[in-house]
Amino acid sequence: MKNDKRADPDALLASLEQEGQGKLTVFLGAAAGVGKTYAMLEAARERLADGVDVVAGWVETHGRSETSALLEGLPSIPPRRLEYRGKKFSEMDLDALLTRKPELVLVDELAHTNIPGSRHARRYRDVEELLAAGINVYTTLNIQHLETLNDIVARITGVTVRETVPDRILETASQIQLVDIPPDELIQRLKEGKVYVPGQAEEALRKFFRPGNINALRELALRYTARRVDRQVESYMRLHGIAGPWPAGERVMVCVSPSPFSAQLVRIARRMAEGLQSEWLAVYVEAPRRYPAGEGEKDRLAKNLRLAEELGAETIHITGGDVAEELLELARKRNVSQIIIGKPLHSKFWEWLHGSVVDKIIRQSHGISVHVIPGKPKPEPEQYNPGRVRRSFSLLPYIKASLLMTALTALAYPFKPLLGAVNIAMILLLPVLFSAVKWGTRPSMTAAAIGVVIFDFFFVPPTFTFTVADVRYVISFAMFLLVALFTGTLSTRLQLQIKSSRQREVKVAALYALSRDIAAVSELDPVLESIARKVADTMEGQVVVLLPDSNGKLVLRAGSASASCLNENEWAVVTWVFEKGQKAGRGTDTLGAAAGLYLPLRADKGVRGVLGIRSNDPDNYFQPEQLRLLEAFAGLAAVAVTRLQLAEQAREAQTLAESERLRTALFNSLSHDLRTPLASIIGAVTGLLEEDNVYTPAARRDLLLTIQQGASRMNRFVNNLLDMARLESGMLQLKKEWCDIEDVIGVAVSRLGIALVNRPLKILVQPDLPLVQADFVLIEQVLVNLLDNALKYSESGSEIAVIANLRNEQVEISVADRGPEVPTEDLERIFDKFYRLKSPRLVSGTGLGLAICKGIIEAHGGRIWAANNPQGGVVITFILPPGNGLPGKVPAAGEGDEHGS
Amino acid sequence: MEAKGARILVIDDEKQIRRLLKVALTGHGYEVEESVCGGDGLSRAAAYRPDLIVLDLGLPDMNGLEVVRQLREWSQIPVIILSVKEQENDKITALDAGADDYVTKPFSMGELLARIRAALRHVAGAGDEPVLKFGDLIIDIARRRVTINGMEIKLTPTEYDLMKNLAVHAGKVLTHRQLLRTVWGPSYENDTHYLRVYIGQLRRKIEQDPSRPGHIITEPGVGYRLL
Incomplete structure (x- = not known):
């Protein structure tokens, strides 16, 4: 079989996923001034001529006339004006573009950083949102802004570029168009003043635009594009099931630490993984003695791991005693073929004292290649970790x-x-x-x-x-x-160690407590309340939980903060978070100016709601550690909300089916059980009214008795229907009082009156039966229904027994008849509404009697069930829970007691 | 006073019920006056001076309970309440407020007539007789003696008080609250379980089959009556 001809399902899936998503075309250049914007505008004009709806979202002409000329005639959205620290800035108007929803948008300078107060911190996030909305985007980018090439560029040119773009943006691009001109020409253009690089001094520019530099950058850009093409060919082959030599299952693992040097390692690993076309892992081993001392260190670690995640790595955080052993174990478990680890900067003495992780890994890495990367940590600028806290020195x-x-x-x-x-x-x-x-x-x-x-x-x-x-x-x-x-x-x-494990314990305990609190609850509101309370307690802030109502509009469902503290701005953030399913607000890249931090409650079927928190201390930003905990909380909340919503849906579906079935049964029952007695009443009455002297007194009496029977039957039926309706609508209110079961039985028996006359009725009540707390009238109703049922389903003349006794401190009452047995599988169903036994005898009744009994007994917190009597017949038994403390000794009225006994 | 010829005022907004009662009660020799609402009923009660009032609880202008309260401010005319099952609470409140008895719709005519007779008898001062007979059960109030088929039954003081109370109002329903108040005292009004226990004891002493009582009849959720 030519099974291998089949297309790779993963590849197919990936191509499917891209549908509905806009296509990104990147005009990639080696440096500023190569003519990317020009090329983009030219391409756009062509598309416009083809009839495509093109809109210029943001185009920098830098005052160059050729470029401006190209821009003419292209529809554009005017930029948004923003004020920041007293100065006016223009930014791309993302909302206007999303509303306008053209087919293609031109967005120049992908690496641009937006002015604070914009929705996203970076322009590439704007582009991602455009793409997600199904809009195609043309954009421009210089190779030096690419995240993974950042170090290399810095090394070649000596200039560190701060504005980087994650590689995934380029990877998801459907096309990369390389714009290239020879170095001499570029230098010539620079001299003519045609190249504009913001914020760079003339001298620096000249240093940067050396032929050597330009060539190196060109090579990077060319190589990147070539590799892209390579991969496109390959994915095409995969998609179409063309066999080819696939790279062996390589897997790269990089060891990450809080050291700033780790970021470099991550980028190296990413390049290697890309070269090998393999997956890659970024691992941090938390060993007790290496526990990050300060917040700054934790912050850096989180940053490094986030960088790895952004670059496409799977990040793993493990805790263990021996770093080298943990790393190797993980590597073996995950079939890692390449380990990348930084060369430590410890002294020889330190290594002699603590043992070298690198040495150990190399020694024990049977079959795994280990790459030790030497590096110098760049001195960290202080502003880089605002969270760094000096350990306070105390004398x-x-x-x-x-x-x-x-x-x-x-x-x-x-x-x-x-x-x-x-x-x-x-x-x-x-x-x-x-x-x-x-x-x-x-x-x-x-x-x-x-x-x-x-x-x-x-x-x-x-x-x-x-x-x-x-x-x-x-x-x-x-x-x-x-x-x-x-x-x-x-x-x-x-x-x-104690401190670290205590911190972890607090976190785990909080999560555990929350999951326990919400696991067993089947109501949404208490769950949301406990989530809000727990988050508020743990994070020391004000919490809101918002869920969409039936119209899809978000409403505040729980929280320690009132709805009033969500002003218009905050609502905008909340709405954005809900729509995009990404966190936003204070301390994030998106809408960072908001007062609160908002996380989506994401479940597998979309976003279920939004969790918002505003710290009690307005100057406090949430630390990465807290952010992770918050995300875990949000995850738990999402799972709980999903669970309850699904349960709700299931219940609704079931209720619907049930009510459909019931409606049919009710109609059948109404038409039969109301019409039959009505027919006999009307028949008898009309007969009596017709003529006075036709009937003998005996016949008249017969007709009158028919009327009476028909009317009482209807009365019973209407009562049953009303009882059922009351039970189901929840209108039934128990009037609990202390009842003497013997008394209840007596009333029920007397109510049935003549119907019981021909029946041997055995009433066995345990003499010292305690009083029970119940609704006398309703329990009597239960007994009447049970006795009525027993009468109907057994031969006249056969015995009926009512037995009441105490079992396990609960009063148990049963009614037994000697009628035919009920098939075992029907023993439960006889308590269903409108269920009637297929009895050989013609039985009239509503099919509601037992259902009402069940409803009443369950409302009392008791239980009712049916069983076949081994001696023949059916026994229906119910138990009532013991009341709240049996009543104390009953005092006699007055002082002296015992009158003459 | 002879029950026949007594004047009965029927207050009910249902024409059918009024017609039925008029026919049946007139047939039994009563004089019947009708009223369709509470306000009119009260003024008619003042003008017509009936011997007994049959009052529907669900009236269009005012609650039957309110009618009982206002009536009791100036009159002790016996009142029999007509109620439906849903008015259980109102019924008991009305009885506690001074109504004499009740019948639940749909009712049999025999039942209603029995109630009317009991109420009228009571007004006539039947309760003052020193010896009360209920078939085999005889209560001699003057001598504090209770006998069944001539055999004396020994009762504790509480049992006797209970028995006497029921006997004095024979045929008429006494609510839990009324019984508890008169036998045990006002502070025991809600201790229904005392009643349950003592009624159980009484039945074991006077009834032939305590689980199918013939004398002390339970009115579910309302109270007891002695027959």
Whole structure:
């Protein structure tokens, strides 16, 4: 079979996914001034001539006449004016474009950074939104702005480009058009002033536009495009099932750390993965002793991992004791073929002390290639991590440690002759150890140093001098310091471990508590409330949960904040988040000027709602750690909301089917059970009215009895229907009181009256049966229905028994007849509405009696069931739960009791 | 006073019911006056001075309960309430407010006539008789003796009080609240379980078959009556 001719399903899926999405064409150039905008406009004009609806969203002409000439005649959307810090800026009007929804939009300079206050921080995000709306986009980009090539460009040209564009943008582009001119020509254009690069000094420009640089950049651009073409050919082959030599299943893994150098590693890994056409993983191993000390470090780690994610890596965060072992285990599990790891910058001594991760990996990496990348971390600009907090330095521990040492010395001094120098040294170790455990390495070292001095001065002969007569004491001094060092280091590490695990525990506990709170609840509002409360507690902020109503409009469903704190701006953010399914607001790239942070409640079938939070401290931005926790909360909330909404839908569907079935049954029942007695009543009455003297008195009485029976039958039926309606509409209110079951049975029996006359009725009530808390009238109704049922379904003359007794502290009442058995599979169904046994006997009835019984008993919190009696017949039994504490001893009225007994 | 010829005022907005009652009651020798609403009914009660009022609870202009309250401000005319099942609560409130008895629609004529007779008898002062007979059950109020078929039954004081209360108002329904108030005192009005226990004890002493009582009849959700 030529199965291999079949198209690769993954490839097919990928091509399908692109449908409905706009197509992106990128005009890629090596540097500014190569004529990208010009080429884009030319292409656009051609499309316009073809009848395509083209609109210029944003085009920079930099005052060049040729370019402006091309722009003429192209429809365009005027830019939006924004004011930022007193200055006016223009930005592309994204909303106008989305509303206008042309076929093709021209967006110049993909790498541009928008003015704060715009919806997205970066223009490429604007473009992504246009594409998502199904609009095709033409855009321009210089190769140096590409994320993964950023380092190389910096190395070649010595200029670091800050505005980078993630590679995925180019990858999703359906076409890349390379715009290229020879270097000489470009330099010539620069000299003619035709090249405009914002924010660059003339001198810098000249340095940048050297033939060497330009050629290198051209090579990068050309190579990138060539690789793209290569891949397009390949994906075409895959899509059409053309066999070819596919690259072996390579997998690249890069080890990420909080070090800024890691970003470089990530980019290298990405290039290698791309070259190998393979998947790649970015892994961070959190080992206790490497736990990031400060927020800055955590921030950097999150940044590095996010970068990897943006570049298409799968990011993995594991916790383990031994970094090298964890890495290798993961590598083996995931069939990694290439490991990329940075060359550490520790000293030889440090490695000797701690062991080298790199060495260990290389030694044990059987069959896996390990690439060790040497690197120099760029000094981090301070503004880069605003979250960095200097560990506060406090003198207090040092003072305390010193005081402790001094105090102990004072205590020990009087006993000097008694104890001897060795024991005193031992005693003086105590404050050292104590400070180590309590305050860490440095205070304990201080204590040790003071200890050494004190010991030397007061205890080592010759005393009261710093001279040491016996050289062996020097060893004691050294021991002192070493003990301080070791215990201090140990305890510091332990404290870090405790701190980290405590933080994790808080997070896990919060998530666990929430999931437990919402797991068993089947109502939406309590779930939303507990989510809002939990998030508000954990994050210390005001929380809102918004869900769409039946019209798809978002409404506030729960939250610690009122709806009023959502002003128009915030609502715009909320709506955007809901529509796009991406987080936005404070601290994110999108709509960062908002006061709150908003996360979508994403489930597999779209966005279910929005979770918003505004920190209690208006200056506080959420840390990446908190952001991840928030996202986890949002995920949980989404799952819960989905679960409840699906359950709701299922219930509705079931109710619909059920009500359909019931309606039919009700119609049948109404037409039969109302018409039959009516027919007999009308027949008898008309007969009686017709003529006075036709009927004998006996016949008249017969006719009158017919009328009475028909009328009572109708009365019963209407009562049943009303009872059922009351039960189902929830209008039934239990009037619970203490009831004597024997009394209830008596009333029910007397109500049936003559119907029971011909029946041997056995009433067995346990003598000391306690009172039950129930609605007397309703329980009586249950008994009447059960007795009525027993009468109908058993031969006249056969015995009926009513038995009441106490079982497991619950009152159990059964009604047994000697009629035919009910098929086992129908034992449950007889409590359904309008269900009637296919009985050989003709039985009149509504088919509601047992359903009403079930409704009443369940409203009491009891249970009712039917069983076939082994001695023949059917037993229907119900139990009532014990009331809230049986009533106490009943006092007699007045004082004296026992009248004459 | 002879029950026949008594004047009965029927207050009901349903024409059919009024017609039925008029025919049936007149047939039994009562004089019947009709009224269609509460306001009119009250003024007619003042003008016509009936011996008994049959009052529908669901009236167009005012609740029957309100009619009972206003009537009781100036008159002790016995009132029998006509109610439907849905007016359970109103019915009990009306009984507590002073109505004498009730019949639930649809009712049998025999039942209504029995209630009317009991109420009228009561007004005539039947309860003052020193010895009350209920078939085999005889209660001698003057001697505090209760006998069944001539056999004396020993009752505790509470049981006796209960028994006497029911007997004095024989044939008439007494609500839980009324019984609890008179036998135990006003602060026990809501302790229905006392009643349940004592009624159970009484039945075991006076009824032939306590689970199918013939004398002390339970009116579900309302109270008891002695027959």
